[in-house]
Amino acid sequence: MNREQVKKLPKVELHxxxxxxxxxxxLRKIAEPQGISLPEDPEQLKNLLVAPDDCQNLNDYLKRFDLVLSCLQTEDALKTAAIDIISQAAEENIRYIEVRFAPSFHTEKGLSLPxxxxAVLAGLEYGQQQFGVKSNALLCGMRHEDLADIEKIVHLAEEFKTAGVAGFDLAGNEIDFPPYTFEETLGLVNQLNIPLTLHAGECGCGKNVADAVHLGAKRIGHGIAVKNTPEYFSLLKEQDVLIEMCPTSNFQTKTVTKLADYPFKTFLDAGIKVCINTDNRTVSDTTLxxxxxxxxxxxxxxxxxxxxxNHNAVNGAFLSDREKELLHALLVSSY
Ligand SMILES: [Zn+2]
Incomplete structure (x- = not known):
């Protein structure tokens, strides 16, 4: 495979x-009008935003978000950020992308959740008009937050269903807050028929992945740890669960430390569906x-x-059947 060709071929990204x-x-453009000072040297700025090689674990990786989040506290900033993601997607011919975010991270200066x-949806919509990349948003509840606050996000996912929010996710500290902590909240998600993807098996045990599926997840973010519990492989196959793998990120968070332990082939050989994603383009310093x-x-x-x-990604996308058909056809005619 050749890099230019890979870049040119149509792709779909879900995580x-x-x-x-x-x-x-x-980020510099976003920070400036808010009077937030960032290091002038591009290298120095990058060092603040990219996870270091000696990143210890997922929670250490998540610390890289503090500076960015301090800048994402206005509607303009959020809209600009969303447009920026879509423009990056367009650069490498991603034809459909699901962009996820935790609304509760952006309330520091008093912005309301709606x-x-x-603001994010406006940016995605503008990006779609400007760059021709179709997108949807996924709302994340953060695991360390109060259940009542996470439930608010679920209701907002319902409220914004027809406005560009395609699903719900739980992100953040998996070790201390495994899936069953959220049994009731996820019950509500299912009751409201909100498509559900869950971060699981990123640092926790394989059982978290199985639990996430039992709790209604149609897709699993990362899912890496399930490699050590092959007894759950049949569950993933039977339920037609899609694993959203994010290779670079999985090494940074020390979910795996050597290539031999990366379960890409293991999953494929077991007949488990996977798709490929960036997780965090800047923090992981990567592209699709x-x-x-x-x-x-x-x-x-x-x-x-x-x-x-990419067909796997389309099948797992939170899109209508008609939209999926069009994407499948595009892939078939382009590859
Ligand atoms: Zn993620």
Whole structure:
């Protein structure tokens, strides 16, 4: 596979965090009018935003978000950030992307949750008009927050269903807050028929992945730890669960430390569906093209494999059947 060609081919991405994916130059534009000073030296700024090589674990990785979040507290900032993500997606011919964010992270200066969501959706919509990339938003509840606050986000996902919010996710500290902590909240998600994807098996045990599926998740963010519990493979297959793998991020968070432990092939050989994602373009210093090139380097991935991974993403996307058909057809005609 050749990098230019991989970049050019149409792709679909389902796991991309808004706050972790803003280009440093865009963050500068967002920070300036707010009087937030950032280091002038681009290298220095990048060092503040990118997870270091000696990142210890997921919680350490998540610390990289503090500076960005301090800048994402106005409607303009949120809209600009969303447009920036779509423009990056357009650059590498991503034709559909689901952008996720936790509304509760943006209330520091008093913005209301609906205003936050509206601002991000406005940016995604503008990006779609400007760059022709279709997108939807996913709202994240943060695991460390009060259940009542997470429930508010669930209700907002319902409220904004027809305005561009396609689903709900739980993100953040998985070790201290495993899936069953949220049994009731997720029951509400299912009752409201909100498509559900859950971060699981990113640092916790494989059982978290199975529990997430039992609690209604149609997709699993990362899912890496389930490799150690093959007794759950049949559950993933039977329920047709899609694993949203994010290779670079999975090494940074020390979910895996050596290539031999990365379960990409294990999952494929077991017949488990996976798709490929960036997680956080800036924090992980990557692009979707980079992620595919890594798989090519590691596993000799072919264009046919890449096409299949994108079909998997389309199948798991929180889109209508008609929209999925169009994307499948585009992939078939382009690869
Ligand atoms: Zn994630």
């Amino acid at each position: 991309c965090h808004l706050d972790g994916s803003i280009r440093p130059e865009t 205003k936050i969501i509206t 093209t980079d992620e595919y090139m890594k798989l090519h380097e590691w596993y000799d991935l072919t264009y046919a494999d890449m096409e299949q991974l």
